[in-house]
Structure formats: C-alpha cells, structure tokens
Amino acid sequence: MAARRMVVIGGDAAGMSAASQARRLKGREELDIVAFERGGFASYSACGIPYWVGGDVEGPDDLIARTPEQHRERGIHLRMFTEVTAIDTEGQRVRTRDLVDSGGGESWTEYDDLVIATGARPVRPPLPGIDAPGVHGVQTLEDGQALLDTLKKNEDAGSGQRAVVVGAGYIGVEMAEALVRRGYHVTVLDQAEQPMSTLDPDMGALVHEAMCGLGIETVTGTAVTGVRTGDDGRARAVLTDDAEYPADVVVLGLGVRPETTLARDAGLPLGDSGGLLTDLAMRVRGHENIWAGGDCVEVLDLVSGRTRHIALGTHANKHGQVIGANVGGGYATFPGVVGTAVSKVCDLEIARTGLLEKQASAVGLRFVTVTTESTSRAGYFPGARAMRVKMLAERETGRLLGTQIVGREGAGKRVDIAAVALTARMTVGQMTALDLGYAPPFSPVWDPVLVAARKAAAAVREAGSA
Amino acid sequence: MAARRMVVIGGDAAGMSAASQARRLKGREELDIVAFERGGFASYSACGIPYWVGGDVEGPDDLIARTPEQHRERGIHLRMFTEVTAIDTEGQRVRTRDLVDSGGGESWTEYDDLVIATGARPVRPPLPGIDAPGVHGVQTLEDGQALLDTLKKNEDAGSGQRAVVVGAGYIGVEMAEALVRRGYHVTVLDQAEQPMSTLDPDMGALVHEAMCGLGIETVTGTAVTGVRTGDDGRARAVLTDDAEYPADVVVLGLGVRPETTLARDAGLPLGDSGGLLTDLAMRVRGHENIWAGGDCVEVLDLVSGRTRHIALGTHANKHGQVIGANVGGGYATFPGVVGTAVSKVCDLEIARTGLLEKQASAVGLRFVTVTTESTSRAGYFPGARAMRVKMLAERETGRLLGTQIVGREGAGKRVDIAAVALTARMTVGQMTALDLGYAPPFSPVWDPVLVAARKAAAAVREAGSA
Known part of the structure; x- marks a missing residue:
C-alpha cells in the first residue's frame, strides 16, 4: 500500500508541530510528509523578535527551535522558499511556485491530508509612504533582520536617534522598549485612549505611566495619516492629522490579520475576522481531510462563546499538536481559549x-x-x-x-x-x-x-x- | 434586646479574622465580641519568623498585622495574657485565668457563639535535655524573640558557630537558611530519607542539593535521642543513635500538632490527628453555636476525601473569615483544601x-x-x-x-x-x-x-x- 501524503502549507509553529506530531505517530512508510514554506526560516519564535532587536537575545539562531535540516532528518520533506499559490480541494492538490528558481515554473502536489498553517500578516494600512524603506513590520525573522539592518545603517550614518512606533499593542510596546534599549528616543502613536487596548483603559493607564518612566513618548487618540519620505525615498517622519513626528526608523505594531487568501480563493469557510473556521479537532469545517491551525484560524472563546482571531505562538503549537495527532491516526481536540x-x-x-x-x-x-x-x-x-x-x-x-x-x-x-x-x-x-x-x-x-x-x-x- | 456575645479563644489569624469579619457585619449594640489570648501578641505572622531570625525582616513589629489596641478600637474586647482553662458547653461559658495578675483567680465568661482558635503547638518529643535553655521552637513571636536572645548571647560570648536544626520540613529548612545567614555552621537532622518530606523523595533530593549548596550539612535517616547540656544547663549538643552534633543553639522544626486540649476536655469531636472536626461552615460538628478554625482544626482534603491537619496562615485566615461571616449573620463555607x-x-x-x-x-x-x-x-x-x-x-x-x-x-x-x-x-x-x-x-x-x-x-x- 502506498503511503498517504500529508501536505503542510507554512513551516512555522502550527505547521511544523503538526508535521512533527504526525511523524511521531506514523513512520515514513505509512505517511509521506511534505511542507512548503515561502520564507527562509522554519519553526522560529516570532514572539522573540522584540528581544532580539533589543539585544536580550543574540538571534536569529536563538529564535529557531528547529532548522529545516533537523526537520528533514526526521523525515519531513520541508521545501523552503516555496510558495503555495492555489489549493484545489476537488483534486486534493496544491500548486506551488519556487521563489528562488524563477524558471522552475509552477507544479502541483497531491495530498491525502492538507494542513493550512499560513499564519498572519501585519496590518499595513494603505497610507502614503507606508511601504518606504525604513518602515518595518516585525512578523518574520526576515522582518527582524531588515529592521536591524536599518538600525545599523542609522548607526553608521550617525542618525539613529528618533524612532516612531505606530500602534501601542503588545508588539508596539515591546518594540518601543527594544528601541529605547538601542538608544533611540521613541514615540508611540495609537488611536485608542490608552496604550495596550487589550486591557481596559483604567488598567492601560498604568502601562502608559510605565512607558513614560522609560522615556517613551506615548501619543494616544491620534490617527496616522502617512509617512513622509526624504530625497532618498527613505522614511523621515510619521504624519498625523495635526502633527509630524520625525523618525529615523518606523516600526508598525498595528496587529495582524489571518493570512487566508489561499483559503478564501479555495472557498473554505472564514469567520468575521477572516480566519479559517475549524471544528474541535482543528478540521476545516465541512472538509474531512483539510486541517488548519495557528495564526490563520479563529478559535472559540470559551467565555464569550464566539470565535475570535488570536495570534499567539502557544495556541499555534497546541493546534499543531492536535492536528498532528489526528492526522497521525490518534485523537485530540482543541477546546478553545479564554483569552490569556x-x-x-x-x-x-x-x-x-x-x-x-x-x-x-x-x-x-x-x-x-x-x-x-x-x-x-x-x-x-x-x-x-x-x-x-x-x-x-x-x-x-x-x-x-x-x-x-x-x-x-x-x-x-x-x-x-x-x-x-x-x-x-x-x-x-x-x-x-x-x-x-x-x-x-x-x-x-x-x-x-x-x-x-x-x-x-x-x-x-x-x-x-x- | 441585649447584644449577643461572641467569645473567641486565641488572638491570632483565625480568631481575630473571625472577630473582625463579624464586627464588619454587626454593630456593637448587636454583637459583643470578647477575645482571649494567652500570649502577648495578636494577629501576627508566625510564617515570618524565619525571615525575622535571618534578618530579612526587622520584626517583630513588622510581623504584626494588627495590634491589640487596633482591635479594641474596632470594638473587639481583646484580653491579652489571659488563658482559657475550660469550656462549659452546657452552661455556654468559658473559664479564664489572668496570667499576669496571678491573684486575679479564675472567672467565667458566657457566650452565645464560641470560636475556638487555639492554634497548634510544636512537636517536642520527650527526650532528655529537650527543654534545656538553648533549645528553641519557633511557633510564636515569643519563641522567635527567645531564639534571637540566644543568638545574641552566643554572639556576645563569641560562641555562635554551630547550630543544629532538628527536622527538615518547611520550618526546619527555612530556619537552617536563616541561621546560615546569621553566620552559623548548620546541621539539619531528619528521620526521613530526604529533607522536605512534604515532597516525594525524588523531588526532596533536589532540596537536599540546594541545602548542600548553602553549606548546610543535612543528615537524613537519623533519629535524635536527646540533647546534651553543659555545666550551665544549656544545650551543647544534639545526640543521635550513633553520633553527637555540637550545638551553640538548637532549633526544633518537627512540625506542629493541633492545640486541642481544651476542646478534648470539653468533649468536642476530634479527628485522627487530634484536630477539631467541623462542618463546611466551620461549625464544630454537633454543636450549633461553637465554631473552630485555623491550626486547631482538621480540614477536608478535596483530593483524598479525608480530613487532614494542615497548619497554614492562609487557611486560618479563610476559616476566620468564614466563621465571622456566619456568626455575623451572613453565610460562608470553607469547602476544603487541595494541599498546596x-x-x-x-x-x-x-x-x-x-x-x-x-x-x-x-x-x-x-x-x-x-x-x-x-x-x-x-x-x-x-x-x-x-x-x-x-x-x-x-x-x-x-x-x-x-x-x-x-x-x-x-x-x-x-x-x-x-x-x-x-x-x-x-x-x-x-x-x-x-x-x-x-x-x-x-x-x-x-x-x-x-x-x-x-x-x-x-x-x-x-x-x-x-
């Protein structure tokens, strides 16, 4: 009997946890595991990026839980720099494109079980100048490296004094502190009444105080309208309705949205926030052999009774473990979150x-x-x-x-x-x-x-x- | 209508929490509250004594949550140095003796509700020399002060080098560390296979290692047979079957037993470990208007389904709060512990x-x-x-x-x-x-x-x- 094939889209926490767990349960003769990752890193801790930028962690190697080689040694065919461009649910196959060898064209890979672990993408509002060099997201290790390159460039030019962070959520606040530690004067801009709108405003006010204590200037209740660039095209300032904040580097910390373009195109069910909807076994609703987990899904909030999108490594790992157990012939469920x-x-x-x-x-x-x-x-x-x-x-x-x-x-x-x-x-x-x-x-x-x-x-x- | 009277035996955590909570619910015209404490301190943290001895806490004042005067200001008649010598459940009264004014004789006080919060007493095996000066328990603030007096005496005499702690439970281990911090070479003796027998031996072994790291000599599997005293009658060494451990000070950390002599004499129900048995409202079983809490009771262990004796300030405070709510006309229960x-x-x-x-x-x-x-x-x-x-x-x-x-x-x-x-x-x-x-x-x-x-x-x- 030919081995069944498990195809995984996305080589980070959820996808590779699923692959690893399935491999633990099924040998190579029973299960063929192929994983596609469009970037150059697999199984890394995105949550660690602020600490890498701030100098607590040397990284990026420290942030990598397992290298592509280590996955391959365990019998997982992990193909890096390979983007999945379509899911054909009828034909049970995915189309991929090799991002390195552009002459390689596209090809199709069939699956028996498909795992969608496409993660999330940072919110990047369509404002003038938002894509200029010097404006950085911090979602992937590549993003972290690009930001560090900008900091180095500033340092070499003797211009690394002013940073603006757009958004005062977890990532924004962590990045603000990291940049303070790199010697920057940091301004954080946020639309809400208080930073950290994952807290009630009265509790967020305590975070505001602590940010002041660090010398971070926090401007709340303000909307960013664009990024002003210099003659060299690089970001020079962040603009709001009524002010301009000079910046040698801009970091976007506006949160993330589920990366579900592929899933949407394939007609898979999405929730209100655009995340994939699954059952308790992390199976995409209505699709017996398609699974999804990590930052691209919505999870059941056990307190509100609604599904929500929460991008968090600990959930992604749990989802992957559940998917891997089920694909590997075991049984596991993810009952939901309480929003910790x-x-x-x-x-x-x-x-x-x-x-x-x-x-x-x-x-x-x-x-x-x-x-x-x-x-x-x-x-x-x-x-x-x-x-x-x-x-x-x-x-x-x-x-x-x-x-x-x-x-x-x-x-x-x-x-x-x-x-x-x-x-x-x-x-x-x-x-x-x-x-x-x-x-x-x-x-x-x-x-x-x-x-x-x-x-x-x-x-x-x-x-x-x- | 005359006020009802609540009589409390024992002025520490459970008793005074009960008194305070009842007072919150009932004014002075409705409830007369009388509390008897045989010692000179009320509402103190016995758990803090090792840190006082070790120098982390200046104490004893730091360890006192509320002074007798503060209780009296809130309408609680707290009589210090007054021992309750009998409970007359038929007559609903307690007999007391003034420990300061020995000519004061004994008198009776009637109650409508009685709260027994007599605490626990340290285990002190009947061994030769165990009551010699220089052998210390650490149950009350008076005990802590007496120990510190001995340490001072040793210091003045230039002899404060060697300490022996008998028993390697929580108190024994905490006291051992405190004495190390006071400059003593410390030996801990215990009958069990590993220190901290509140853990399984394999986990206790890790504590053993840490004690070694502090320079504490831990001798396990050994039984103390007595204390050798010097010509001045003071403790000089602790004896075991096969060795003698020189000591300028001896600390007993053998745990505690419920102090329920009064309760036993009054015919109240006791459990296997000698602690009072109560219902879920902390009412002594079979006695409508007698309550008990703190280190003198047994509590239901929710995991084993049995009652156990656990002397711990956090439980005593909860018991007191429950008793006070019930005596004050409210309703509360203490469902049990899980042994944390x-x-x-x-x-x-x-x-x-x-x-x-x-x-x-x-x-x-x-x-x-x-x-x-x-x-x-x-x-x-x-x-x-x-x-x-x-x-x-x-x-x-x-x-x-x-x-x-x-x-x-x-x-x-x-x-x-x-x-x-x-x-x-x-x-x-x-x-x-x-x-x-x-x-x-x-x-x-x-x-x-x-x-x-x-x-x-x-x-x-x-x-x-x-």
Whole structure:
C-alpha cells in the first residue's frame, strides 16, 4: 500500500508541530510528509523578535527551535522558499511556485491530508509612504533582520536617534522598549485612549505611566495619516492629522490579520475576522481531510462563546499538536481559549485573561467589576511590590468573566490562576476558597487574586440584593 | 434586646479574622465580641519568623498585622495574657485565668457563639535535655524573640558557630537558611530519607542539593535521642543513635500538632490527628453555636476525601473569615483544601499541591507519575532556569492527583495552576489545553506545567491500553 501524503502549507509553529506530531505517530512508510514554506526560516519564535532587536537575545539562531535540516532528518520533506499559490480541494492538490528558481515554473502536489498553517500578516494600512524603506513590520525573522539592518545603517550614518512606533499593542510596546534599549528616543502613536487596548483603559493607564518612566513618548487618540519620505525615498517622519513626528526608523505594531487568501480563493469557510473556521479537532469545517491551525484560524472563546482571531505562538503549537495527532491516526481536540495574554514593559508585568468590559458588554453579559491593590509578597517581606488586579464577574451567577493584572515581579503569571478558573467556569465566590501557594516570599496571606475574588464576590452579592 | 456575645479563644489569624469579619457585619449594640489570648501578641505572622531570625525582616513589629489596641478600637474586647482553662458547653461559658495578675483567680465568661482558635503547638518529643535553655521552637513571636536572645548571647560570648536544626520540613529548612545567614555552621537532622518530606523523595533530593549548596550539612535517616547540656544547663549538643552534633543553639522544626486540649476536655469531636472536626461552615460538628478554625482544626482534603491537619496562615485566615461571616449573620463555607504549599531555600523554589505518591496509595488511588524538565522562560531568553515538574494522575480517569515543582525564580507559584485544576477536578488531558500566559520572558511556548500535563496524559493513555 502506498503511503498517504500529508501536505503542510507554512513551516512555522502550527505547521511544523503538526508535521512533527504526525511523524511521531506514523513512520515514513505509512505517511509521506511534505511542507512548503515561502520564507527562509522554519519553526522560529516570532514572539522573540522584540528581544532580539533589543539585544536580550543574540538571534536569529536563538529564535529557531528547529532548522529545516533537523526537520528533514526526521523525515519531513520541508521545501523552503516555496510558495503555495492555489489549493484545489476537488483534486486534493496544491500548486506551488519556487521563489528562488524563477524558471522552475509552477507544479502541483497531491495530498491525502492538507494542513493550512499560513499564519498572519501585519496590518499595513494603505497610507502614503507606508511601504518606504525604513518602515518595518516585525512578523518574520526576515522582518527582524531588515529592521536591524536599518538600525545599523542609522548607526553608521550617525542618525539613529528618533524612532516612531505606530500602534501601542503588545508588539508596539515591546518594540518601543527594544528601541529605547538601542538608544533611540521613541514615540508611540495609537488611536485608542490608552496604550495596550487589550486591557481596559483604567488598567492601560498604568502601562502608559510605565512607558513614560522609560522615556517613551506615548501619543494616544491620534490617527496616522502617512509617512513622509526624504530625497532618498527613505522614511523621515510619521504624519498625523495635526502633527509630524520625525523618525529615523518606523516600526508598525498595528496587529495582524489571518493570512487566508489561499483559503478564501479555495472557498473554505472564514469567520468575521477572516480566519479559517475549524471544528474541535482543528478540521476545516465541512472538509474531512483539510486541517488548519495557528495564526490563520479563529478559535472559540470559551467565555464569550464566539470565535475570535488570536495570534499567539502557544495556541499555534497546541493546534499543531492536535492536528498532528489526528492526522497521525490518534485523537485530540482543541477546546478553545479564554483569552490569556501576558507581557512586560521594563519591569512592569501586564496580564489579562477572559473578557474586557467592552467585550463582555458586546456579547450581552451583565457584570460587576472590582479593582484591588495588593502586594506580590507578604507586605513585610523585602521586595514586596504593589499589584493591581481587576476582576469582572457575571451579575446574578457570580461567574468569573475576566481578570487583568498589572504589577511588578510575580504579577504576570498570576493570571494563570484566573485562566484555569475561567476554564472551569468557577464563580468568584468559589475562587475565594482556592488553596493557592502561600509563604511570605511568594504571597501575602491572601493572594492578590483572592483579594480581588473576595471583593468581586461581595459586589455580586450587593448587586443581587439591590 | 441585649447584644449577643461572641467569645473567641486565641488572638491570632483565625480568631481575630473571625472577630473582625463579624464586627464588619454587626454593630456593637448587636454583637459583643470578647477575645482571649494567652500570649502577648495578636494577629501576627508566625510564617515570618524565619525571615525575622535571618534578618530579612526587622520584626517583630513588622510581623504584626494588627495590634491589640487596633482591635479594641474596632470594638473587639481583646484580653491579652489571659488563658482559657475550660469550656462549659452546657452552661455556654468559658473559664479564664489572668496570667499576669496571678491573684486575679479564675472567672467565667458566657457566650452565645464560641470560636475556638487555639492554634497548634510544636512537636517536642520527650527526650532528655529537650527543654534545656538553648533549645528553641519557633511557633510564636515569643519563641522567635527567645531564639534571637540566644543568638545574641552566643554572639556576645563569641560562641555562635554551630547550630543544629532538628527536622527538615518547611520550618526546619527555612530556619537552617536563616541561621546560615546569621553566620552559623548548620546541621539539619531528619528521620526521613530526604529533607522536605512534604515532597516525594525524588523531588526532596533536589532540596537536599540546594541545602548542600548553602553549606548546610543535612543528615537524613537519623533519629535524635536527646540533647546534651553543659555545666550551665544549656544545650551543647544534639545526640543521635550513633553520633553527637555540637550545638551553640538548637532549633526544633518537627512540625506542629493541633492545640486541642481544651476542646478534648470539653468533649468536642476530634479527628485522627487530634484536630477539631467541623462542618463546611466551620461549625464544630454537633454543636450549633461553637465554631473552630485555623491550626486547631482538621480540614477536608478535596483530593483524598479525608480530613487532614494542615497548619497554614492562609487557611486560618479563610476559616476566620468564614466563621465571622456566619456568626455575623451572613453565610460562608470553607469547602476544603487541595494541599498546596510553597517554600524556598536560597533561590530554589519548592512547591507542591495535591497528593504525594504515598498519600495517593494510602487512600486507594491507582495512578501514573511523570517527571519533566523544562525552563521558567523561553529557553533563549536571558534568565531562563531549569524547572522540574512531577505530576500524578489517576489511572483510567486521568484526573490530576498532585503536582510537585522544584526550580528557581518563577517555579513556586506555578503550582497554583495545578491547585486550581485540582479544585476543578480536571484531568491531565484537559490541562494540556489550558490557556496559560505565554510570552518569552514568562514562559516557554509550552509552559512547564503543560509539558508535564502532556506527558502525564500520554502515560494515562499508555496505562489504559496496557
């Protein structure tokens, strides 16, 4: 019997995790695995790019989990610089183009199982000058290298003083800090009321303060209208409605959208944000032998009950593992997410899980919110630092809906407590009894998350009796 | 209508939390609150004593959450140095003795609600010399002060070189480190195979290594037979079957037992470990208006289904809060614990939750165990440190039964993920999909707890197919 063939589009986290997991379960005589990657890197950590730019990580080699050669040694035919240009679901085949050997033309590869792991592309609004040299996205290792080349060029020219970051989300804020560490004066421009709009504005204000503390100028409530270029065609300034921000380098941190052009052209089902829609086994809905995972899909948000697009390496790896298990003849599912994210600015740790106020309202939930101040360790213990926790709970039921945490050391990963509680659909009342680790160097006798849960439980009781 | 009276025996965490919470709910005209404390301190953190001795905390004032005066200002009649010598459940009254004014004799105080929060007493085996000056427990602030007085005396005499700690549990290990920081050469003696027998021996071995790294001599598998005293009657050495360990100071870290002599004499129900048995509202079983909480009770272990004695400030505070709510006319329950504990030796963080192997076996559970090595941050991120996670899961069902974590920064509080998962009775398979906070400075793309859960889920599958 001929081996079945698994074809993977996209050689990063989701795709190569799927390939690796399937290979673990099925030998080469049973399963032929072919993966296409249009870029020059596979299995790398895009999340590490800000730290590479900032100098924490030497990279790019440090960011590569597994080289193409290592994949090939394990029996995965990984073809780099090869773009998939069409999916023929009827014929169960994909068309590819060799990006290096342009004379190579196009060819077709048949599949028994297809894995779509085409990732996401950075948002790049169609503004004048946005494609000028010196304007950088930070999605791929190639992007990171190009940005570093610009920084080097500036340094050589003695002009590396001013950077403008467009967008104050995770990537924007991380890149702003990286550029400060490279000696730049950094301005961050964002349309929203506060940076880090993955938090409620009252919590985002704490991030704003920390950015100021780093010397980052943060201009909120402003829309970028274009990029002014110099005589050499390179970016020189970022323009807004009412101002001009000189820039020796511009970084775009406007978030990403699912890269699903191929899928759309093939008639595969997409959600409201343009991501592929899958079932719980990560099978594209309605297509028995087509799978999708990573930054190109929408995932079920277990709290809101809706599908959302969340580009995050940890999800991509889980999707890949699930797909690989299923294609390899095993069984696995990805039940969904609760919307956990963690980041840092300088020593300020920023975390959220579940729904923000506006997200909860948007899906028809009625809720109470509380905000508490506590400390990371027993108040008397050296190194105890302030921590602010905000919690949303459903009125009437008291079910936890979301948690946001901002503080110093020990704040960020505390969000995991709430993430597990959300997954288990606990009420804030139930959370008050959680048996969390306590010792003076680790926590006050009431952990900050418990302090917030107690206050939230009281707010739910009050709302019920009102 | 006359005010009801709430009488509290014991002025530390559980008792004063109960009093404070009841006071929040009921004004002075409705509820008269009288609390008796035989010592000279109320509402203090006994868990902080090792850090006071080690010099991290100036104390003892830093360890006092609320002074007697502060309690009195809030309408709690707190009588210090007053011992309760009997409980008369028929007559609804307690007999007290003034320890300062010995001529004051004994008197009776009637109660409508009684709260027993008598705490725990350190284990002090009846061995020759065990009560000699220079042998110290570390249960109360008075104990801490007495130990510091001995250290000062040694210092003045130029003899503060050698310390012996008996018992290598949390307190023993924390005290050993504190004494190292005070310049002592420290020997720790323990009967068990490895220090920290709150962990499985294979994980305890990692603690052993860290103690060695601090220069602590740890002698395991050895039983203390007595304390040799000098001509002045002070402790000079600790004796075992086959050796003698010279000591300028001896610290007992043999754990604690519930202090329930009063309760026993009053015929109240006690469990196997001598702790009071309560219902879920923290009411002493069979006694409508007698409540108990803190280190003198047994709590329900939600994983084993048995009651256990666990002396821990965080539980005591929760019990007090529950009792105060109920006595104050509200409603609250304490559902039980999952057995979470966290500690550190130098920079080694040590945590556990749920059951150890021997505990799981003892209650008839069949299980698989896995141990994994991972890192606290993305492997390429500066400061990433090794972390070992051990996980127990029930055979057949895959339900999580316990987790032990040993590592450096960021290891300890990760146990909270497992603590919440245990509370929610999750399977290790369900845990593999948990949406935990991911970013390179905080976690690898697979959090160490997820790595362990994946391996445990695989072990459960294998056990099922075997």
